[in-house]
Amino acid sequence: MAAVHKENIESRTSSDTDEIPEKTTSPASDGHVKEEDEFLNLNYPRPWKFEKWFLGGYSQSRMIKLKSPKNMYKAINLFAGIAIMFYGYDQGVMSQVNLNPHYQELMGIAPIEGNSRNVAALGGIVSVYYGGTLIGALVAGSLADRMGRIKAVVFGAMWALLGAVLQASAYNITWMCCARVIAGVGVGAIDCVIPVWSAEVSSHSARGAFLAIEFVMNIGGLALAYWIEYFAYLDPNREMAWRTPLALQIIFIIIIGLGINFFPESPRWLMKMGREQEARNVLQATRENDVEYELRSIKKVVKYELENSGANHYAAMLFPRDKYSKQLRWRVFLAVWLQIMQELVGIGVITVYAVDLFQDAGFDLTLSKLLAGFNNISYMFSVIFAVITLDRYGRRSTMVWGAVAMAIELLIAGILDKYAQVEGPQQRSFGAGVATLTFLYTATFGATWLTTPWLYPTEIFPLNVRAKGGAWSVVGWSIGNGIITMITPFLFQAISYGTLLLLFGLNIFCIPFVIFLYPETAGRSLEQMDTYFEHAGASWNVFRASHHIRDQGIDDWRWMKKLKPEDHAEMEKGRRMSSAVRLPEEDEKDARMSWRKRPLYTFRRKGSNAGIM
Numbered sequence: 001m002a003a004v005h006k007e008n009i010e011s012r013t014s015s016d017t018d019e020i021p022e023k024t025t026s027p028a029s030d031g032h033v034k035e036e037d038e039f040l041n042l043n044y045p046r047p048w049k050f051e052k053w054f055l056g057g058y059s060q061s062r063m064i065k066l067k068s069p070k071n072m073y074k075a076i077n078l079f080a081g082i083a084i085m086f087y088g089y090d091q092g093v094m095s096q097v098n099l100n101p102h103y104q105e106l107m108g109i110a111p112i113e114g115n116s117r118n119v120a121a122l123g124g125i126v127s128v129y130y131g132g133t134l135i136g137a138l139v140a141g142s143l144a145d146r147m148g149r150i151k152a153v154v155f156g157a158m159w160a161l162l163g164a165v166l167q168a169s170a171y172n173i174t175w176m177c178c179a180r181v182i183a184g185v186g187v188g189a190i191d192c193v194i195p196v197w198s199a200e201v202s203s204h205s206a207r208g209a210f211l212a213i214e215f216v217m218n219i220g221g222l223a224l225a226y227w228i229e230y231f232a233y234l235d236p237n238r239e240m241a242w243r244t245p246l247a248l249q250i251i252f253i254i255i256i257g258l259g260i261n262f263f264p265e266s267p268r269w270l271m272k273m274g275r276e277q278e279a280r281n282v283l284q285a286t287r288e289n290d291v292e293y294e295l296r297s298i299k300k301v302v303k304y305e306l307e308n309s310g311a312n313h314y315a316a317m318l319f320p321r322d323k324y325s326k327q328l329r330w331r332v333f334l335a336v337w338l339q340i341m342q343e344l345v346g347i348g349v350i351t352v353y354a355v356d357l358f359q360d361a362g363f364d365l366t367l368s369k370l371l372a373g374f375n376n377i378s379y380m381f382s383v384i385f386a387v388i389t390l391d392r393y394g395r396r397s398t399m400v401w402g403a404v405a406m407a408i409e410l411l412i413a414g415i416l417d418k419y420a421q422v423e424g425p426q427q428r429s430f431g432a433g434v435a436t437l438t439f440l441y442t443a444t445f446g447a448t449w450l451t452t453p454w455l456y457p458t459e460i461f462p463l464n465v466r467a468k469g470g471a472w473s474v475v476g477w478s479i480g481n482g483i484i485t486m487i488t489p490f491l492f493q494a495i496s497y498g499t500l501l502l503l504f505g506l507n508i509f510c511i512p513f514v515i516f517l518y519p520e521t522a523g524r525s526l527e528q529m530d531t532y533f534e535h536a537g538a539s540w541n542v543f544r545a546s547h548h549i550r551d552q553g554i555d556d557w558r559w560m561k562k563l564k565p566e567d568h569a570e571m572e573k574g575r576r577m578s579s580a581v582r583l584p585e586e587d588e589k590d591a592r593m594s595w596r597k598r599p600l601y602t603f604r605r606k607g608s609n610a611g612i613m
Contacts, residue, residue: 043306044274051147056154056257058265060278069288072264073202076286079259080198081217083153086252087191088221090160090183092376093245094126095352096229096369102238107173112489119493121173123486126352128177130482132163132184133191134475138314140189141471149197149266149467153190157257160186161250168247183249188474190256196470199458200266201286212386215451219383221252222351223376230373268463271298272306297525298463304530305464314468327533328465330540334518335457335469336476341510342453343480345406346503347445349488350438351376356492357438361420362431371435378439382446394522394562395452399514402448406441407507413437414500421497453477459521460529516541523563524556532559 066072097103104110107125109118136156144152163183170176198214225245232241264286270279279298283291320326350357354372355365363371389398413434420430454473461469491499519532519542535552536545542559550557 045272045306047273048146051151054143054147054151054155055158056261057151058148058270059261060281062262063264063285064262066285069284069286072285076198076201076263077213079263080194081214082252082259083190083194083256084214085217085221085224086160086249086256087187088218089225089252090187090221090249092222092225092351093229093249094129095226095354095372096233097242097245098122098126099355100233100238100242103242106171107176109173119489123489125173125176125180127482127486129180129184129187130478130485132181132186133188133481134184134478135181136185136188137192137471137474137478139185140192141468142314143189144193144196144467144470145269145465148269149193149200150260150263152193152467153197153260154257156186156189156193157253157260158186159183159189161253161257162186164246164249164253167249168243184478186253188478191477192470192474193467195454195473196458196467197266199455200268200466201264201282212383212390212451215386215446215454216380216383219376219380219446219450223373223380226373226376230369233369268298268302268466271295271302272463294525301463301530305462317465317468317472328461331460331469331533332472334460335473336479337513338453338456338518339473339476340480341513342449342477343484344506344510345403345445345449346410346484346506347442347449348481348484349491349499349503350442350445351379352485353488353492354438356489358435360492360496361417361434362427363435375439375442379442379446382443383450385447386451389447390451390455391522394520395456396514396518396520396560398448399452399518400511402444403507403511403514405444405448407504409437409441409444410500410504410507413441414497414504417497417500456518456521459524460519460533462530516543518542519545519559520562528556528563531556 064072064075066075101110104112107121109121109125112118112122136159140152140156143155160183163179163181163186166179167176167183170179228248229241229245232244235241264282265278267279267282267286270276270282276295276299280291280295283295287294316325317328317332320329354375355368358368358371359365386398416430416433416437420427420434453476457469457473458466488499491502495502517540519529521529531554532545532549535549535554537548539545539548546557546559549559556563
């Protein structure tokens, strides 16, 4: 069987990769020897027969060589940021294209004001793009598991390139809609794979900060698209004012499609394909500490997941036939619903239709465009706070308090917007209040909700379906965005300021879902996340599931809270975590508390136990 294993490995690696030495076992302990022997008997998947028809791919000899893992980390972060920046640029590029008179006349959707058919067509051109992202995500999720993350990104870049060329050259609404769908396929593929890839090459202690930095560049792309269009609009040539920003996408796409081939492949995918030495080399290139403990953890998960490889299909993830598949269905729901909630809290309304919002608040068109542009800039800088919040305070706390803050801001903004639409001496003051709260809202979203729905799916899915999990996440994002961008023009015309009050209610609606459904992932490795779903039982409630895990004698049972570095140290030594249980002294302290102090103390303690304080 060992000979077969070696033959399979050699058939997967290209001639320019380092030769993989024969598997040897460490004499350190009998347990390790037994573990290695079991790993040798795994039935690794064969290379996909159509893989050779796809361009690009990972090569160990082609991978960039840097002086230290820290520098490699920065390079990966920068490249992933450029890819996410393209996603932001592509999403925001239509915000002022829609306002261009030449574009509206060419597409046959002028005039917009008061014409329900043209309003529907305008929303349709924007939202049809998300049908393409849904298709692209599902296809790329399957390809990334079959032939690697890098080839899947190259696949997406090729579709995005074709879509960008067709959009910039469109001459009617049918042409533009087809181009938008094709571009969406490419962007959906890239957005599905890049977060998974970046999470798999980063360490568990910095995944949140890693992705947050990338999303600073994402909003930078959104702002860049807006300001390019703003200054292009000053050109008397109205046609070039909307074609040029669409054509500039090509620069991003070429960088992504070519550059990804010089970076390391996911070590977890390499291990799944039986390419252990290459996985070790990638870990050594991206980790400053010893990689053997992490490598053993990955190998254990690979062994378990290859034995359950029958669930590695989209249909099996939705219609389970066994316990393992039921876990996957629950993870799919969490990923899809989190992305839909991200859109329900209202960011798509603000970013895509910001100019309309400011005009409703009483500002003229020129000032409304300037305000929307500066709002994008403040939005970009606000994401820097996510670097701090995600890993320091955890995913749950960040989302809960973010939704609370956004709800308050939208409620006040909606009330002020009502009076800002009434002519009078105070109209300007009310409009300024709406603008201020809009800035605060987008900044709050950037610091809290922007990053988490993209990070979370990369953390909760097991290795053998992680790319497909990322695809389901993009499906949720596509559904949410498609619905919001389609109905928002109607909402502004029908209920005006009531749109902001509706979004206030939706933010409140989302809070209980985060508290009761979503386990905390901060501080936990990608392999540790399987513990929760394997042992949570049938309960969807994270509190009940945590108690069920505790009753099984598992140390890491408090899934409402972040796992701290000292807890990891205790677990690696095989000891029980110090923060995993409630001590008798704490119960005695509760009993001694006076009634005057008890309400505040109890609220803070329960909030802390729930992971939101």
